Amino acid sequence: MxxxxxxxxxxxxxxxxxxxxLAPIMLEAAPDILDGASKGNSALLHTGFDAPExxxxxxxxxxxxxxxxxxKDKLNLPLIESGALxxxxxxxxxxxxxxxxxxxxRNGVADVTQIDRDALRRREPHLSARGLGAVHVPGEHxxxxxxxxxxxxxxxxxxGGKILRRCRVTGGAFDSTRWTLQTTLGDISAGVVINAAGNxxxxxxxxNQPPAFAITPRKGQFVVFDKPASGxxxxxxxxxxxxxxxxxVACRTAFGNLLVGPTAxxxxxxxxxxxxxxxxxxxIAKGVEMIPGLAQHSVNAIYAGLxxxxxxxxxxxxxxxxxxxxxxxxxxxxxxxxxLGIAQMVGRSFAESFGDMREVDPIWTPVPNxxxxxxxxxxxxxxxxxxxxxxxxxxxxAALAGPLPAGDLGGLKRRTRCMMGRCQGFYCSAQVLAIxxxxxxx
Amino acid sequence: MTxxxxxxxxxxxxxGLSCARAxxxxxxxxxxxxxxxxxxxxxxxxxxHLGFGLREFGKVYTGPDYAKRLADEASGSDLKLNMTALKxxxxxxxxxxxxxxxxxxxxxxxxLAFGARETPRSARLISGGRPFGVMNTGALQQFVYxxxxxxxxxxxxxxxxxxxxxxxxxxxxxxxxPLAIIxxxxxxxxxxxxxxxxxxxxxxxxxxxxxxxxxxGRDRVTGIEIDRGFGPEEMACDSVILTGRFRxxxxxxxxxxxxxxSGTHGPAIDAYFRCSDHRYFAAGNVLRGIETAGQxxxxxxxxAGTVVKALENGLPVRxxxxxxxxxxxxxxxxxxxxxxxxxxxxxxxFKARVTHAVRGRLSVAVDGSVVWSRRISALPERxxxxxxxxxxxxxxxxxxxxxxxx
Numbered sequence: 108m109x110x111x112x113x114x115x116x117x118x119x120x121x122x123x124x125x126x127x128x129l130a131p132i133m134l135e136a137a138p139d140i141l142d143g144a145s146k147g148n149s150a151l152l153h154t155g156f157d158a159p160e161x162x163x164x165x166x167x168x169x170x171x172x173x174x175x176x177x178x179k180d181k182l183n184l185p186l187i188e189s190g191a192l193x194x195x196x197x198x199x200x201x202x203x204x205x206x207x208x209x210x211x212x213r214n215g216v217a218d219v220t221q222i223d224r225d226a227l228r229r230r231e232p233h234l235s236a237r238g239l240g241a242v243h244v245p246g247e248h249x250x251x252x253x254x255x256x257x258x259x260x261x262x263x264x265x266x267g268g269k270i271l272r273r274c275r276v277t278g279g280a281f282d283s284t285r286w287t288l289q290t291t292l293g294d295i296s297a298g299v300v301i302n303a304a305g306n307x308x309x310x311x312x313x314x315n316q317p318p319a320f321a322i323t324p325r326k327g328q329f330v331v332f333d334k335p336a337s338g339x340x341x342x343x344x345x346x347x348x349x350x351x352x353x354x355x356v357a358c359r360t361a362f363g364n365l366l367v368g369p370t371a372x373x374x375x376x377x378x379x380x381x382x383x384x385x386x387x388x389x390x391i392a393k394g395v396e397m398i399p400g401l402a403q404h405s406v407n408a409i410y411a412g413l414x415x416x417x418x419x420x421x422x423x424x425x426x427x428x429x430x431x432x433x434x435x436x437x438x439x440x441x442x443x444x445x446x447l448g449i450a451q452m453v454g455r456s457f458a459e460s461f462g463d464m465r466e467v468d469p470i471w472t473p474v475p476n477x478x479x480x481x482x483x484x485x486x487x488x489x490x491x492x493x494x495x496x497x498x499x500x501x502x503x504x505a506a507l508a509g510p511l512p513a514g515d516l517g518g519l520k521r522r523t524r525c526m527m528g529r530c531q532g533f534y535c536s537a538q539v540l541a542i543x544x545x546x547x548x549x
Numbered sequence: 550m551t552x553x554x555x556x557x558x559x560x561x562x563x564x565g566l567s568c569a570r571a572x573x574x575x576x577x578x579x580x581x582x583x584x585x586x587x588x589x590x591x592x593x594x595x596x597x598h599l600g601f602g603l604r605e606f607g608k609v610y611t612g613p614d615y616a617k618r619l620a621d622e623a624s625g626s627d628l629k630l631n632m633t634a635l636k637x638x639x640x641x642x643x644x645x646x647x648x649x650x651x652x653x654x655x656x657x658x659x660x661l662a663f664g665a666r667e668t669p670r671s672a673r674l675i676s677g678g679r680p681f682g683v684m685n686t687g688a689l690q691q692f693v694y695x696x697x698x699x700x701x702x703x704x705x706x707x708x709x710x711x712x713x714x715x716x717x718x719x720x721x722x723x724x725x726x727p728l729a730i731i732x733x734x735x736x737x738x739x740x741x742x743x744x745x746x747x748x749x750x751x752x753x754x755x756x757x758x759x760x761x762x763x764x765x766g767r768d769r770v771t772g773i774e775i776d777r778g779f780g781p782e783e784m785a786c787d788s789v790i791l792t793g794r795f796r797x798x799x800x801x802x803x804x805x806x807x808x809x810x811s812g813t814h815g816p817a818i819d820a821y822f823r824c825s826d827h828r829y830f831a832a833g834n835v836l837r838g839i840e841t842a843g844q845x846x847x848x849x850x851x852x853a854g855t856v857v858k859a860l861e862n863g864l865p866v867r868x869x870x871x872x873x874x875x876x877x878x879x880x881x882x883x884x885x886x887x888x889x890x891x892x893x894x895x896x897x898x899f900k901a902r903v904t905h906a907v908r909g910r911l912s913v914a915v916d917g918s919v920v921w922s923r924r925i926s927a928l929p930e931r932x933x934x935x936x937x938x939x940x941x942x943x944x945x946x947x948x949x950x951x952x953x954x955x
Contacts (some may be wrong), residue, residue, distance in 0.1 A: 331671075335803045379767050384676040391674075403811065405796070406672045410679065488650035491633050494585055495800060497646075515768075516681055529800060531669035536684060537691035540700065 108457075109134060109288060109297035111276050111311050114145035116438050117303035118256040118263070119171075119446035123454045125268035128465035132297070133260075133268065134290060136275035136307075139514030140260055141253055141521060144305040144442070147329065147380060147412020149356050149369060150252040151343060152186070153444040156211035156219050156244050157193075157353075162421045163452075165214060168441050171448030175250070178447075181471040182258040184251060185361050185478035191247030191343035192227065194238045194397075200347040201239045207347070208242055218245050233339040233400050247343050251361040252443055253521040254474050257511070259446075261472035264510045271295075272514050276304075279314040281430055288314075299461055301433040301453065306377040306415045308423075308436030315432045320423045322437065324377050324413040327369025330390045333529050334479075336365040336404035344397060353440060355393050362496070362524060363479035364407060367394035369440070373416070380411035407495075407529045414439045424452060428460040475502060477524050492542070493535045495528020503539060507546040515547055516540075550653075554627070556856055557643060557656035558582040559634045559801070561620070562591020563842040564833025565662035567605075567849030568856075569623040575857045581654060582623070583632040583645055589623070590616020591664055592687065593842050597694035598718040604843045613694070615842065637805035641828035658830060658856045661802060661816060662849065665834035667712070668794035670764075675791075677764035677774070682788035686716045689790055699723035701788035705773060706730045706753075707761055709737040710793030710930050712839075717753070720790075728786050730755045731775060734906070738793070738930045764789055795838025802835075812881030813837040819886040820897055821855035821864055822848070830856055837881060837902070840932065865890070871915075871945045877952035878904045880929070889942045896936040901950065903927045909954040913937060915945045925952075 108124065110117050113135035124131040137143065152175060158165035179186055195201035204221050211219035220243050227234065227241045260270060271292060278289040279300070286297040304311040312318035337359045346354035357367050367390050387409055395402045417423060417437035422445070425434045433456060435449055442449075458464040476483060485491055489499030506513050506522035513519035516526075525539050526532040532539070555577055558565045561584030572580050588594060593601055596612030603609050606618060620628070632652070636644040643654045667685040682701050693699050702725060706716050709732040720727055732738065735758050762781055763774040772785045797815035808825035810817040815836045816824045823830050832852040833845035858864050869886035882901040899913070906929065912922035921937055942948070 333803070334800075338804075379678060381677050381763070382674075382679065384674050387674045405814075406674070409671045409674060485633075485646055486651060488646070488648055490587075490631060490648055491585065491646070494633060497633070497635075529669075530666050530798075531671055531685075533666045533669060533685045533687040534691075536688045537696045540692075541696050 108132070108299040108301065109286070109295060110301045110303055112143070112302070112304040112307070113140035113260065113270060113272070114143050114303065114305045115141065115256040115443055115446045116305070116435055116449055118259040119450035120301055120303055120435065120453050121263040121268050121270070122259040123450035124457065125263035125266035126467060126469055127454060128267070128467050129463065130267040130269070131263070132295065133263070133270045134274045134276055134295070135270065135272045137514070138273055139518030140270065140272070140511070141256055142517065144413055144415050145252070145256060146517070147327065147410045148252055148414070148440060148443050149329070149358065149366060150250055150360055150443065151356070151358065152248040152250045153441055154216045154244060154246040155214055156216040156247070157207060157348060158214060158441070159420065160210065160213050163424055164422050164441060164445065167422065167445035167448030167452060169215070169448065170451050171445045174447040174451070175255070175444065181473065182262065183473035183476055184255050184258055185476065185481060187249035187359065187361055187478070187480060189247070189249050189342050189359060191244040191345050192231065193242040193244065193345045193347055194227065194234070195240050195347055196237055197239070203347050204240060204242050211242070211244065216244065216246060219243065231341060231344070233398055234344065235397055235399055249343065249359060249361055250443070251478055254477055255443070256446070257522065258472060258474040260511055261474060262470065265470040265472050266467065270511060276311060276314070281315070286431065299431045299433065299457065301435065303435045305438070306413050308415055312434060312436065315427065315430055320417040320419060320437055322377070322415045322417055323373050323375070325416040325439075326372040326374050326380055326411055326413055327440070328382050328386050328390060328411040329366055329368030329409070330387055330394065330406055331360070331408040331410070332365040332367070332401060332404045333407045334363045336401060337363050339398050339400050340365060355390065357394055357397050361478040365401070365404070367391070369412065377413065380413045382409050382411050405529070408527060408531065422449070424449065426456040426460050431461065433457065475505065492538050493525040493528065495530050496524040498523045498525040500542065503542050507543055513547060516543070519543060519547065551642070552581065552652060552654045554581040554654070554656045555579040555860060556581070556658050556660065557641070557654050558660045558662055559643065560584065560591070560662035560664055560833070560835070561589040561628065562662060562664045562833060562845065563593065563619060564664070564845040564849035565660065566590070566619040566623040567846040568660050568662065568832060568853045569626040569628070571850040571853030572856065573625045575853060577857060577860070578625075580626040581656070582626055582628045583634055583654070584628065584630050585633040587630055589620035589628060589630070595687070595690040595694045596715055597690070597722055598715065601842055605846050619846070634801050637801060637807060637829065639806055639826055657828070658859055659828055660852055660856065661824070661829060661831040661835055662833045663798040663801065663835040665795040665797050665838040667791065668796055670791055673791065673794070675761060675764060678766045680764070680766035680768055680770050682766070682770035683764060684788070684790060686712050686719070686790060686792045689716065690719050693719050693723045699725060703728055703786050704788040704790050705784065705786045706790045706792060708732060708792040708794070709739055709755070711739040713792045714739060716790055716792050727753050727790070728784065729753065731759045731761055732757045733760055734758070736906070738928065795834065797835045797838055799835065810881065810883065810885050812875060812879075813883055817885040818883060819869055819888060820884050821858070822852040823855065823859070823864065827859070827864070827866065836883060871948045874947070874949045876949060877909070878907050878954060879950065879952050880904045882950045887942065887945060887948050889945055890939065896938050897942060898934065898936050899950070901933045903929055903933070903952065905929055907952065907954050909952055911950070911952050914949045914951065915942060916947050
């Protein structure tokens with residue numbers, strides 16, 4: 108069976124099916140995994156408190172959330188237990204808070220409460236005094252957006268899965284029992300095809316059938332502030348959502364920075380996520396409006412991600428039993444949390460429709476820790492190459508080796524955080540590339 | 550176990566090495582210097598061209614030779630390589646880490662000499678894709694001079710501060726000629742404009758009044774979009790070298806208890822180069838971005854003198870008598886903290902920079918009355934320095950530096 112797309116959703120499905128003894132093959136068009144929609148998100152672990160009650164999205168978020176908590180220690184993945192505050196900045200928003208609490212309770216997130224202005228001030232003394240009140244969601248947390256799916260991919264590999272990178276699917280044919288997929292690496296035969304192609308989801312879907320959805324990539328730009336800024340916040344600061352988007356979030360990151368974003372800009376291009384000076388300035392202004400002290404802090408990094416939005420609010424998950432095709436598309440910004448839940452759902456669908464699932468003893472594949480709140484390798488010694496993010500030579504060497512070595516410089520950065528700090532490679536880029544010489548495919 | 554010494558210097562560039570050498574000359578033999586790289590010398594180490602050392606050593610060196618000379622002269626001190634300072638604690642305790650793991654250092658005086666670096670693309674908020682091939686001069690120099698390779702062929706250079714001179718020489722060393730130098734202002738920023746660009750630019754077009762609008766490319770740079778005043782136009786290139794806009798390297802200072810000045814972005818100091826925690830001193834480009842290696846070398850020497858005074862209990866221990874406030878188009882002024890009797894036997898030396906090319910009157914007011922003024926015509930990249938006799942400070946509480954544009 109073949110999974111198309113090695114984003115967070117693909118990696119989670121890959122893991123689930125590999126652990127069921129199905130030896131899946133995952134195909135990725137880019138030089139490395141996590142190169143599309145999964146590259147730029149806000150790195151939050153959601154409770155699903157605000158998801159539509161009867162949606163597939165809510166079910167996947169909540170089962171994904173539970174599974175992440177259950178497996179994180181075994182895979183050495185971080186969890187920054189920050190909680191979140193949905194802050195009302197005006198009377199109109201304040202009036203909406205009780206409904207948010209009520210929905211959270213309906214969604215089974217029972218510990219959600221409304222707090223008043225004073226309680227908000229006590230929790231977040233650096234937040235602008237304009238905050239009138241908030242909904243407190245203790246279970247919303249911060250995670251590492253790249254190490255988690257990397258760990259899923261590693262676990263899938265350990266269970267006999269196979270990953271082909273630089274393998275773009277260009278077409279396919281179904282002969283009533285099997286698929287033959289045409290790819291840039293030649294024809295690949297598949298008993299079942301799973302479409303987890305992210306921003307290309309509708310294009311891949313068209314290989315099987317006219318897609319029931321169309322993807323319009325929604326761009327989200329982010330600004331990452333330098334580490335001292337992380338002292339300005341404890342919780343994740345969420346806005347009162349509108350119909351269209353969850354709005355601009357301010358939160359710490361697992362790596363000890365402070366993040367403001369995303370924007371929500373529809374575009375046609377599925378591969379290119381450009382940043383824009385004016386939008387970044389607006390984001391910074393928005394951040395400073397929420398957290399006045401942020402004005403004193405410098406920007407470390409800027410990035411943009413594309414989330415695969417469709418005309419529907421909910422995820423597009425479906426099984427076509429006759430044509431042996433499973434669709435997992437339209438997974439928007441909540442995909443990082445929901446991925447494990449989506450994988451459970453796909454696993455169940457697979458078992459029902461195509462059978463052949465086994466229970467095997469899990470092999471755990473812990474990944475190196477990159478989060479600031481737990482021991483990092485430099486703390487026990489080592490030759491530091493990237494001084495901003497304190498990345499050692501052996502961490503870089505390890506990311507270039509093993510069963511899933513970095514496929515390009517971006518993949519190396521995501522695996523180690525080298526060159527991702529305040530100097531953005533001023534000091535270390537030549538040395539990093541010298542270490543990687545001959546190890547990264549051109 | 551905590552490593553004890555009289556003086557601890559953080560940073561082995563021109564300021565730190567010069568300080569180590571000078572301390573030894575002044576009879577302080579128990580100095581430890583921590584350098585995070587595997588070699589001493591700081592930025593000059595990867596400036597492979599000539600232009601260093603004339604004032605310090607009466608001879609022109611290449612950066613690496615200059616770095617070597619600085620290191621040789623400091624060799625009497627305990628120079629520790631591959632040691633990264635992580636945290637500054639009150640009272641002169643510095644937490645560091647190295648190849649063998651964490652190590653604490655404690656000293657009666659700690660000199661911060663972390664240097665400066667150029668502002669990267671991210672902090673400039675430049676629009677466009679984020680492909681490989683966008684880098685600062687510092688990274689370019691390391692590619693070319695330390696690793697003997699240049700990962701591109703057709704660069705465009707952004708900015709015309711003095712460092713762009715080094716960028717051109719570095720590219721020439723790699724056998725490359727940039728497609729253009731792009732400068733937002735109406736004129737070249739570096740002093741002696743035109744002459745060096747004409748002489749060393751070997752016919753590289755200099756586009757002044759030109760804005761970089763956007764970087765084009767997903768994986769590799771394929772071009773840029775610029776505006777020369779006639780609307781957006783594309784220029785093909787395979788790399789973008791962002792030069793200048795130096796910022797003090799305050800990664801370790803900013804999260805600590807030591808005060809940072811919002812003008813210089815470096816630690817706020819008094820006339821003794823002393824920070825808000827009197828155990829800490831600062832010298833070189835960590836004070837501001839950026840002066841020449843020679844200037845940093847002189848500051849390293851000067852701070853050694855005041856460190857020795859501190860060790861002899863010869864410096865005031867009270868809070869500063871006044872803080873300097875800045876008005877008008879001044880990017881910064883330092884020292885930012887004033888003692889009325891300071892420095893004891895010298896006039897007070899101020900240094901400042903303007904935010905943009907400006908003519909006008911620069912004045913210093915002490916407690917509301919102007920005690921010094923001068924007409925200036927200044928460029929942002931040129932240091933303004935002036936002295937104020939100590940007697941003029943009087944019993945000050947408020948010192949204000951003002952620049953009124955004419």
